[in-house]
Amino acid sequence: MDARPLLTVSEVEKAFGGIHAVDRCSLAVLPKTITGLIGPNGAGKSTLFNIIAGLYRPDGGEIRFNGTRIDGLPPYEIVDLGLTKTWQIPHELRNLTVLENVVLAAKHNSGEHLLNLFARPRQVKADEKQWRARAREILKLTQLDGLANEHARALSGGQKKLLELSRALMSDPTLVLLDEPVAGVNPALAGSLMDLIENLRRGGRTFFLIEHDMNVVMNRCDWVIVMHQGRRIAEGPPESVRANATVIESYLGG
Amino acid sequence: MSDRPPPTSEIPWSGIVVFSVIGGIVLIGILSAAIAGATPKGILTNLGFYVSIAIVFAILALGFNLQWGYTGLFNAGIAGFYLIGAYVAAFAITPPAPPIIVGGVVVFPGHLGGFSLPLPVGMVLAMLAAGATAAVVAVPALRLRADYLAIATLAFAVILQIATTNLQSITGGSIGITGIPPPIQYEGTDAQFLNAMTLVGVGALILLASILVLQFMAESPWGRVLRAIREDEEATMALGKNTFNYKLQAFAIGGALMGLAGALYGVTLGYLSPASSFAPSVTFSVWVMVIVGGSGNHRGAIVGAFLIYGMEWISVQVRDQAVLGLAANYVLMRDVFLGLGVNALVALGLIFVLGRLRPGLAWAHPLALCRRSAVVRGVVLTAFAVYGVGWAFILVEQFAPSAVGDTIFYTRLMLIGVLLILLIVYRPEGILRERKRVLR
Numbered sequence: 001m002d003a004r005p006l007l008t009v010s011e012v013e014k015a016f017g018g019i020h021a022v023d024r025c026s027l028a029v030l031p032k033t034i035t036g037l038i039g040p041n042g043a044g045k046s047t048l049f050n051i052i053a054g055l056y057r058p059d060g061g062e063i064r065f066n067g068t069r070i071d072g073l074p075p076y077e078i079v080d081l082g083l084t085k086t087w088q089i090p091h092e093l094r095n096l097t098v099l100e101n102v103v104l105a106a107k108h109n110s111g112e113h114l115l116n117l118f119a120r121p122r123q124v125k126a127d128e129k130q131w132r133a134r135a136r137e138i139l140k141l142t143q144l145d146g147l148a149n150e151h152a153r154a155l156s157g158g159q160k161k162l163l164e165l166s167r168a169l170m171s172d173p174t175l176v177l178l179d180e181p182v183a184g185v186n187p188a189l190a191g192s193l194m195d196l197i198e199n200l201r202r203g204g205r206t207f208f209l210i211e212h213d214m215n216v217v218m219n220r221c222d223w224v225i226v227m228h229q230g231r232r233i234a235e236g237p238p239e240s241v242r243a244n245a246t247v248i249e250s251y252l253g254g
Numbered sequence: 255m256s257d258r259p260p261p262t263s264e265i266p267w268s269g270i271v272v273f274s275v276i277g278g279i280v281l282i283g284i285l286s287a288a289i290a291g292a293t294p295k296g297i298l299t300n301l302g303f304y305v306s307i308a309i310v311f312a313i314l315a316l317g318f319n320l321q322w323g324y325t326g327l328f329n330a331g332i333a334g335f336y337l338i339g340a341y342v343a344a345f346a347i348t349p350p351a352p353p354i355i356v357g358g359v360v361v362f363p364g365h366l367g368g369f370s371l372p373l374p375v376g377m378v379l380a381m382l383a384a385g386a387t388a389a390v391v392a393v394p395a396l397r398l399r400a401d402y403l404a405i406a407t408l409a410f411a412v413i414l415q416i417a418t419t420n421l422q423s424i425t426g427g428s429i430g431i432t433g434i435p436p437p438i439q440y441e442g443t444d445a446q447f448l449n450a451m452t453l454v455g456v457g458a459l460i461l462l463a464s465i466l467v468l469q470f471m472a473e474s475p476w477g478r479v480l481r482a483i484r485e486d487e488e489a490t491m492a493l494g495k496n497t498f499n500y501k502l503q504a505f506a507i508g509g510a511l512m513g514l515a516g517a518l519y520g521v522t523l524g525y526l527s528p529a530s531s532f533a534p535s536v537t538f539s540v541w542v543m544v545i546v547g548g549s550g551n552h553r554g555a556i557v558g559a560f561l562i563y564g565m566e567w568i569s570v571q572v573r574d575q576a577v578l579g580l581a582a583n584y585v586l587m588r589d590v591f592l593g594l595g596v597n598a599l600v601a602l603g604l605i606f607v608l609g610r611l612r613p614g615l616a617w618a619h620p621l622a623l624c625r626r627s628a629v630v631r632g633v634v635l636t637a638f639a640v641y642g643v644g645w646a647f648i649l650v651e652q653f654a655p656s657a658v659g660d661t662i663f664y665t666r667l668m669l670i671g672v673l674l675i676l677l678i679v680y681r682p683e684g685i686l687r688e689r690k691r692v693l694r
Contacts (some may be wrong), residue, residue, distance in 0.1 A: 053492060079494030091489035093482050095550075099693050103475075104482050105493045111475030112495070114503055128475055132693055149692045171494055 006031040006175055006206050007052070007083075012061030012071070014047055021047040023230030024061070029175065029223075034197065034207045036221035036238075040251050044230040045210045046088055049177045053085040054078040066174065080107060082174035086167075086181065088210070090160035094153035098144055101152050101163055102135040103128075105170035135170060141196065142166045158185040162193065169200070178209035182216055194220050214252070218242065226251065268685050272557050279564035280304075286571040295447045300571070302450030306522045308563045309457035310515045314536075315543045315555035316464055317511030323549030323688075324472055325504040326484030327396070330404040332512055332540050334411030337418060337532040338387050339380035339513025340520045344431045345369065346376035347521075351426075351433065365426035373437055377460075377517045384513020389506040396501045411534060418528040430527030434520045453522050460518060464511060465552055471507075472552075473691070480504050481550070539563075542670060546677055548684025557686060565670060591644045598641075 005028035014022040022044040029035045037045050050056045052063055054075035063071040070078050084105075093101050103109075109131055110116045111124035139145040142162045147155065155163060161181060168176050181197070182190035194216055197207055211217050217224055217238060224241040226234040228250045234241055241247055283304060287297040314332060321327045345367025353364040371379075395406040418425045425431070437456050440448040471477060482490040483497050491497050520526050539562060547558020677684070 055488065055492060074496070075491045076494045076496045079492070084494075085492060087489065087492075091486050091492070093485035093489065095485055095688070096478070096481060097690060097693065100478060100691060103693070104478055104490075104495075107494055109475050112479050114471065114476050117471060117474050117476060124475070149690070151690060167493060 003030050003032075005029060006066060007208065008062075008064045009048070009052065010062045010064075012048070012051060012063060013059045014044075014051055014056060015059055020230050022051065022058070025227065025231050026061075027225050027232050027235070029206060029208045031174075031206050032201060032204060033222040034201055034209065034220055036217045036224040037208065037210045037227060038212070038217055038224060038241075038251060039227035039233075043227040045227055046179055048227070049085055049179055049210065052078075053083065053177060055085075079171055079173075082172070083177070084168045084171045084173040084175075085177035086161075086164035086179055088179035088183070090157070090164050092152035092155065092160050092163055094151065096152055097149050098139065098152055098155065098163060099132070099135055099148040102138060102166050102170050103131050105167040106131040106134070107171050135166075138166050138169050141169070143192075158189055161185050162189075165193070165196075173205065175206045175208060178207060178211075180210055180212065182211065182213055190216070268687075272561070272685060276557075276560050276564060279561075279568050282568050283571050286568075286574075295444065299447045299450040302447075302454045303522075304564065304567045306450070306453045306457050307519070307567070308560045309454075309461050310519045310522065311540065311543060311563045312461055312556045312559035313464055313515035313518065314512055314540045315547065315559045316468055316552060317508040317515065318540050319544050319549055319552065319555040320468065320472060320480075320504055320511070321508035323544060323551070323555070324477060324480040324484060325501060326400070326487075327501060327505055327508075328400055328404045329407050329505070329508065330534075330537055331391070331407030331409075331411035331414075332537040333532045333534055334407070334414040335384040335388055335509040335512035336516040336519070336536060337411070337414055337528065339384040339516025340526050340532070341418065341425060341431070341516070342383040342513070343376035343380040343517030344434050344520045344526055346371045346379050347373055348431060348434050351431070360422075363422045363426050363429060365431050366424045373435075373521065377514055380513040380517035381510040382513075384516065385506045385510030388509025388512075389502060391509075392502050392505040396498065396505065408534065408537070411532075411537065415528055415532050415534075418532070425528070426526075428527065428529060430525060431520070432525040434524050434526070436521060436524065457518060457522070460514065461556070464514070465556070468511075468552055476500075478691075539566075542674055544684075546674065546684060548686035548688065550688030551686060554684050554686040554688075558684070561685075562670060569665070591641065591648060594641065594644075598637075 007029040008026075009028070010026045011024045012022055012026070013020070013024055025044065025048060037048075039045055047056065051058045051071070052065075054070065054073050054077070058071050061071065062069060065078070065081060065083050068081060070081065070083070093104070096104070110120060110127045116124055136145060136148065139148055142165055144155075144159060144162055144166060147159065152160070152163060161184065165178070165181060168178075178197075182193055185193060190213070197209075198220065201207060209221075219238075221238055224235065224238050225232055226241060226244075226247050233250065234244045234247050236244070242252070280301065283301055284297055287300050292300070314336060317335075318329060318332055321329045345365070346369050348365075348368055349370050350368030351364045353360050354362040391407065391410055395403050395410075398406060419428050421427070436449050436452065438449075438452050440452075472480065479490065479495050479497075479500050482493070482495070483500055487497050519531070523531075540559075543558035543562045544555050545558070546562060547556065548554030681687075
């Protein structure tokens with residue numbers, strides 16, 4: 001692991017009232033890996049993801065992505081740089097169709113600028129056509145193509161997770177933060193979802209994921225980071241983390 | 255399997271309801287005027303007024319629909335943007351109006367402006383002023399959570415209305431602005447009729463243009479981002495959209511449309527006064543129009559405007575015209591309603607007996623039918639409502655004849671309230687629901 005990290009989090013802090021959700025946490029994610037983030041409930045994992053994605057402003061510390069400092073940037077600029085996150089509880093846009101949900105996630109769709117609608121109607125049409133085709137490809141990949149024109153609210157819990165992933169892929173990210181991608185997904189689908197993620201990793205993308213399913217963490221991750229009470233308490237390859245006494249005590253149990 | 259539309263009833267009930275109710279409104283209007291002895295041209299002038307003002311409300315509803323129906327921004331200050339448009343246009347297009355002073359007392363205050371500009375210029379200025387104000391109000395207000403946005407905009411509208419009433423030297427104060435020129439100045443006996451028809455034409459053109467432009471904008475990738483913000487702003491932001499910019503644009507464009515409605519309103523009426531035309535109740539009416547008509551689609555906003563303003567208009571028509579005629583026929587009405595009641599009782603009794611004799615007959619179980627079919631339920635409810643209103647009318651007429659007109663006038667608020675409750679219970683998405691956008 002001699003590559004330079006894609007994402008570095010240094011001494012990041014976030015408090016809600018008296019609770020230090022993230023307490024001077026530092027970690028790094030190497031490019032083209034699947035890095036797992038585990039830890040007990042309330043360890044600050046989701047909060048850290050929200051901070052990295054720009055949805056929360058950290059109280060202190062520094063975050064660098066691809067060399068650029070991103071803490072304090074609004075979420076849409078972070079997406080622009082190539083970092084996208086999915087939600088633990090799916091945030092599907094309920095009354096939009098599945099296809100609309102995915103097309104919406106495209107970056108640089110000229111029709112999303114009001115003036116272009118009037119000034120460059122042709123380019124708007126061409127762009128939209130191209131993005132729709134791309135969205136359909138992604139939906140085929142995530143096996144949602146049969147539901148493209150259904151309202152997103154009609155999807156099952158597991159399908160909504162797939163929709164989250166589809167939208168994340170649509171923005172063509174370098175790094176994807178996945179918040180519990182397989183929680184609530186049936187084992188067969190979870191398996192194919194993780195296969196898909198491994199394939200995409202081979203294609204050059206990096207995944208940083210929170211997961212409680214030890215099967216996924218131990219078998220699919222290259223590197224595992226353990227958080228407890230807002231701090232990183234251990235990290236390493238899955239086998240070594242599994243053997244770590246502190247981790248067993250705080251999370252995995254005897 | 256996904257390409258098949260979901261099963262829907264073959265009969266377009268929503269369309270039938272819309273057309274029959276609006277048709278009913280027009281019919282009652284014509285009847286009222288006829289009872290009062292109006293000429294055909296008088297009746298048309300009257301109807302033209304209804305259509306013109308309904309168009310003004312339709313444009314207001316379109317503006318609010320873009321803000322709330324598409325983007326989820328609950329604007330409670332519609333009346334404020336409407337007021338700005340109305341006054342800016344009036345300043346631009348009216349001739350100069352210095353105050354008239356009789357014996358040292360200002361009998362008729364002047365107002366700002368008096369530029370005698372052409373109507374289209376006035377309308378563009380109204381849109382720019384209202385749109386710019388909306389943008390300025392939006393910058394702080396859109397950072398607030400939804401319910402606080404409503405409070406902030408409501409406060410804005412109320413402040414504006416009070417300021418307009420009191421800034422006499424600029425706005426003409428509570429007397430307002432008179433002598434706003436119509437689109438075309440007619441002379442002669444038919445002037446009123448011709449003016450009404452011109453206003454309907456101008457209004458219809460503006461409404462049509464607004465719909466076309468809005469449809470083009472809102473059903474584009476841009477509009478899709480607005481709908482995404484309505485569904486979940488945080489998620490939309492995490493999908494890489496600068497949601498604040500979109501909200502600002504939607505709010506400003508909606509505000510500009512409200513300004514356009516204001517300009518049209520001033521021209522239609524020929525005068526402006528801030529007391530009732532720009533009260534918060536205007537805002538509430540527009541909400542009801544969009545909720546009843548169905549949010550998230552332009553047709554719904556227009557239908558809602560014609561329906562709800564139609565109810566207001568009818569109540570005025572009935573008060574001013576029909577009551578005189580109907581009161582004279584009080585005995586006839588009483589007999590008709592009595593007869594209807596007796597007949598209904600007999601019919602119910604027969605159905606009951608038949609149901610006992612032939613248990614297999616579905617139609618002989620009215621309650622079971624009511625439970626099973628929404629249509630039967632609707633018909634029965636409507637019948638009871640008509641019957642009840644009829645009797646209420648007769649009773650009030652019997653005990654307080656002079657109060658009938660006012661009673662009907664104020665009953666409209668109650669009726670609108672009942673309609674709103676029924677609609678929210680049975681059809682929360684409004685008469686015309688938002689369509690699913692099937693992308694190819």
